[in-house]
Amino acid sequence: MTGDIVQAAKFIGAGLAMIGAMGGGIGVGMSVQGAMEGMARNPDTYGNLLTNMILGIAFSEAIAIYCLVVSFLLLLVV
Amino acid sequence: MEKSRKWRWGVNRWWVLAFIILTVIATNRFAPVQQVIAVAPENLTKSPIITLPLVGGLYLTNTEVAMILMDLIILVIALVVKSRVKEYTLIAKGFTGALEMLIEVLYNLAQSTAGKWAKKIFPLFATILIVVLFANLLKLIPGFESIGFVEEVEHAGYTAVSLGGNWFNVTTPEVAEGGAVVVPFLRGLSTDLNFTLALALISVIMTQVIGVQAQGFGYFSKFFNVRTLFSRPIFGVMDLFTSLLEAISEFAKIISFTFRLFGNMFAGMVLMAIISVMVPVFAPSAIMLFELFIGLIQAFVFGMLTLVFMAMATQGHAEA
Amino acid sequence: MDKLGINVGNLLVQIFNFLIVLVVLRAWVYKPLLGMLEKRQKTVEKGLDDARVAAEARANAEKDAAEIMSEAQAKVAQTIREATEKAEAVTRELRATADAELSKEREAAMAEIEMERERTLAELRGQVAALSIAAAQRLIGENLDEKRQHALLDEFFSGVKDGKIVVLEGSAVNGDKAEVTSALPLTQDEQATVRNQLLSSLEENAEVVFKVNPSILGGLVVRVGDQIVDGSVAGQLQNLRQSLR
Known part of the structure; x- marks a missing residue:
């Protein structure tokens, strides 16, 4: 019985941890928005912006990935 | 314009179709099972290979086998480059030419970021990038995470069907107790926390080393700033606190490095494991391509971050 | 840590591996x-x-x-x-x-x-004169004084008589340029006479030009400016014909 509650808490916790991925998503969206606006205004900077955009996406995505890691740890390790 | 709109019957689409049909047949014949998802890499040896005094028993894990494979590949490439670089040519060509181009691009990147310290930083930066790149890409080779020992477990598992000899196919039906699971020989190197933690430690520690080389021991005043503590008491205390935060951020960097790479790669592995069970036809290919992209990006990010942190360490703390 | 799979041994293995790769x-x-x-x-x-x-x-x-x-x-x-x-x-x-x-x-x-x-005309003049005299002699039957005859003929041809221009008598001319036309070329003396005559009645430094035109038959035609004094035989014959009609 207690084991089941702990198991349920793990799942709930894992799900809650993934809420943090929202921030990562917003971050990715905003960085892409900025890059797209920049590209639309000045198409010459396409290559440069693309590289930096992908870097920025990777950084903001890392936040979401941390949430995912926490979620996995809750599910698999704890 | 008109030409691109014309429908042409290429040969590649037939290959794709044939492979899809083959996948359908194969998944019907041998139902795919979800592999064991564990954060820790599995030990391949029952008993430790060597027992070190302080550390304890050292097992051979499946990520270490992948590591040895990666080492071999890098070694071969290095040998090829070493043998070919003697014959100097003005025009880069072939395999060495491609590698040369990569090195040149990386070196230019390092030079534009780190300036005169590029020569010092470049080997570390490039090695981290190359190692992470190979580790990430090797994961995509078929056979990783799917071929291995069949291990009898006490908890839920699958049934092992004999294929003749010592070969077994672990497949459905699922059994609640005393089933068999696969302990793969090879597992993606980046899904091992030891690997990412090792790289993160090296990156952060070498950043401090380069900072000391560039600025002397004054570099550490960045982490424990007492210079303004007595001259300007209130701001001095604030400076001390911010410098302590800097010190903490160095440890945060280690964790961030570790889990960024591990999280990306492990998530990819989990995704692959789940998708290949749920939608075994065609979908894993798309995920595979996405994993390739993620692998490249993560390698680049790891390398770039190392480079940027090292360059920042050489430039020193901006004095107010 | 153990569940995460991190252990110091594997970590060290990875670190050394990385260092080896770095060196290589x-x-x-x-x-x-x-x-x-x-x-x-x-x-x-x-x-x-x-x-x-x-x-x-x-x-x-x-x-x-x-x-x-x-x-x-x-x-x-x-x-x-x-x-x-x-x-x-x-x-x-x-x-x-x-x-x-x-x-x-x-x-x-x-x-x-x-x-x-x-020259030819001058020679001709002499012959014409001789012929005329001879013809007149035969016609008149009497011998004219040869000198008189010659004077007559000269007058006929030159329109100059006794050092005076016949045609100019009684008529006044004015102008700075005179053109004298004769049937046969005038002699030097006659030319001088004509010139003197004309110059005396004309202005000083007036120009006198002599011309030869056999069609007037005899006498002189003097033309000064727009005035013409016709003293030629042809002109007189014309006048005669006009009056006879």
């Missing part, structure tokens, strides 16, 4: 490749430098060539112009000389013809 790559890949890249960059830079120098040299050479070309062209054009001018001058000179000679010759010929004509 540094010794076998980075050093030779970077050296090679540097060498290549130097070569390329040198090549670019050489190319630049060569391009400059070429540009200079081209400029020189163009200068030489234009100079040569200018020289050639000048030479051609000079030659043309010279040729034209020579041609013009030749033509002028030829023209001058031609006109001189023509004038000379004309003068000769005129002289010849006058």
